[in-house]
Amino acid sequence: MRFSRVTVPTLKEKPAEAQIPSHELLLRAGMMRAVAAGIYTMLPLGALALQRVEDIVRREMNAAGALEVVLPTLHPADPWMKSGRWHQYGPEMMRLGDRQGRDFCLGPTAEELITEAVAKTAPSYRDLPVNLYQIQTKFRDETRPRFGLIRGREFRMKDAYSFHVDEGDLDRTYDRMRQAYSSVARGCSLPVRVVEAVTGLIGGDVSHEFMVVSGIGEDVLVYCGDCDYGADAELESHSPGGMFGGTEAAAPQEVHTPGLVSVEEVASFLGTGPASVTKCVLYVAGGEAVAVFVPGYREVSETKLARVLGTDEFHPMREDEREKFPAVTAGYTGPVGLEGVRTVFDLEIAGARGLICGANRPDYHLGGVEEGRDFAAEPAFDVATAVQGDACVRCGGELRIARGIEIGHIFKLGVKYSEAMGASFTDRDGKDKPMIMGTYGIGTSRILATVVEQHHDDGGIKWPVSVAPLPVEVLVISPGRREQAEAAERLTRALAGRGMEILVDDREASPGVKFNDADLVGLPLQVVIGKKLDSDGTVDLKVRYTGERRAVRVELAVEEIERALEEAP
Ligand SMILES: [Zn+2]
Incomplete structure (x- = not known):
């Protein structure tokens, strides 16, 4: 492949729309171009890199026993109506109609279509388990498409769906897919944390996300530095810290705290820190006030609170609702003597002493409060x-x-879709039962951007060999000189003979431009054919990842390149 402005249109300046390195570098290195917000054209090198990622995914899926299928991207509304998601999906679903006025959507995922397809085969227990996958373009009309390929409206994803006779069988496939996803991440040189996750709109009881720790990440995860425990920040469990509490007293004392309502204001006014202040957040659930108490240095986790309340139908109490609940004193609600209100305490409050709490009257707090003596932290849950x-x-x-x-994100779905869509199998006893399902998604275009996010420097991309669009770039410093042109030609043919396609920069441009562009495009190895070819018959070999550079004799270049590629990250 030749480096011309058409094939690899590099940009010198940072494009205005790029907010993060991967977005900037994929544009500047001529890998892709924006078409509309969150929609991209992949140019030759970007398309090759995406292909490499998808090859790794395909290899791991096949090794895990999944079979590749190709589903349409254009979905009729009917199966989505059956599952109930036609309405649940809301504006994120890209909808359109055909000339007869029938409703369609551009698939954001494919549980409905695949469930229908498998159900139509009328499987018996002997036909299961089955695990089917596709690597396909998906569509989601994101409110805020951003960060290039990280959050697009049209993107590439591998989605797999498994069907089982029972939970134990699902568990086996789920574990196998979990391992396969970790192998994909390793294969793409991405350090990954597997975390317990919220299931959301897809549904199901158990799910795990595959997270790459990164400052530009849109999710927050909590993980252990010593073991492999990890969870979405909304779901994590932590041991109660035992750091909560302050100066003890024989009895609670009222203190005047005029106009001070936030934990920080109260703490600093009383010359202490948030570690001794009880935070109260008021919610309304089912028409009832709920006072949630957590240590002052923590926040209420609404996901955890939803589990405690058994519903996600609640909201923080609004100002205009306060008069309906005279038992609570906005900004000054405390647990001592609080009546007529449902309370929820965080586990860490149990046994805490020397607390500062709202006094249940405006402009007053209580100091020296002790759990067990002045109030009981019951019921207590992990809600912070x-x-x-x-x-x-x-x-x-x-x-x-x-x-x-x-x-990536994997889910144990259970029977959510198979029941809704009547997807059953015939069991040993001759009875029809709903198939138990798992679903497994991994974003290939997002992986591509994440690889760049994790592997770059000020000069440009540093492709790991496994996902590099091409392994080698040959820079011909003076393409007008016959010796150099011929050496490049011979090297290209020799490498092609070994199944290796390379990128050749034979543009009439200054060496500086070529060096900069080679670093920007970031192929793992650079071979510089220049003056030294005439003087001592050598070319320079540069490893992009480490910057290491050495001269090799031109006739040994092929072997040296192969060896260097084996050693490169
Ligand atoms: Zn641990």
Whole structure:
């Protein structure tokens, strides 16, 4: 492949729309171009890199026993109506009509179509399990498409669906797919954390996300530095910290705290820190006020609270609702003597002493409050978010909180879709039963961007060999000189003979431009054919990842390239 402005249209300047390195570099390195918000054309090198990622995914899926299928991207509304998601999906679903006015959508995922397809085969227990996958373009009309390929409206994804006779059988496939996803991440040189996750609109009871820790990540995860425990920040469990509490007193004392309502204001006014202030957040659930108490240095996790309340139909109490609930005093609600209100306490409050709480009258707090003596923290649940340094529930190690990019998500669905869509199998006893399902998604275009996000420097992309669009770029410094042109030609043919396609920069451009572009495009190896070919018969070999550079004799270049590629990251 020749480096021309058409094939690899590199850009010198950072494009205005790029907010993160991978977005900027994929554009500047001439790998892709924007078509509309969240929609991209992949140019030759970008398309090759995407292909490499998808090859790795395909290899791991096949090794896990999944079979490749191709479903349409254009879905009729009917199966989506049956599952109930035609309405649940809302504006994120790209909808359109045909000339007869029938409703269609561009598939955001394919549980409905695949469930219908498998159900139509009228399987018996002997036909199961079956695990089918496709690598396909998906569509989601994101509110805020951004970060290039990280959050697009049209994107590439591998989605797989498995069908089983029972939970045990699903568990086996689920574990196998979990391992396969970790292998995909390793194959793409992405360090990944597997975390317990929220199931959301897809449904099901158990799900895991595959997260790459990154400052630009849109999700927050909590993971243990010592074991493999990890969870979505909304779902994590931490051991109660035991750091909650302050100066003890024989009895609660009322303190005047005029106009001070936030934990920080109260703490600093009383010359202490949030570690001794009880935070109260008021919610309304089912027309009833709920006072949730957590340590002042934590937040209420609404996902955890939903589990405690058994519903996600609740909201923080609005100002205009306050007069309906005279038992609570906005900004000054405390647990001592609080009546006529449903209370929920975080586990960490149990046994805490020397607390500062709202006094249940405006402009007053209580100090020196003790749980057990002045109020009972009942019922107590894990309803607060973790903070850096909390203890792991599994091993006691230190929990870390980080932002992450979600590259994959797997779910145990159970019978959610098979029941809704009448997808059953005939069991040994001759009875029809709903198939038990799993679903497994991994974003291939998002992986591509994440690889660039994780592997770059100021000069450009540093492709790991496994996903590099091409392994080698040959820079011909003076393409007008016959010796150099011929050496490049011979090297290209020799490598092609070994099944290796390369990129050749034979443009009439200054060496500086070529060196900069080679670093920007970031292929793992650079071979510089220049003056030294005439003087001592050598070419320079540069490993992009490490910057290491050495001269090799031109006749040994092929062997040296192969060896260097084996050693490169
Ligand atoms: Zn741990």
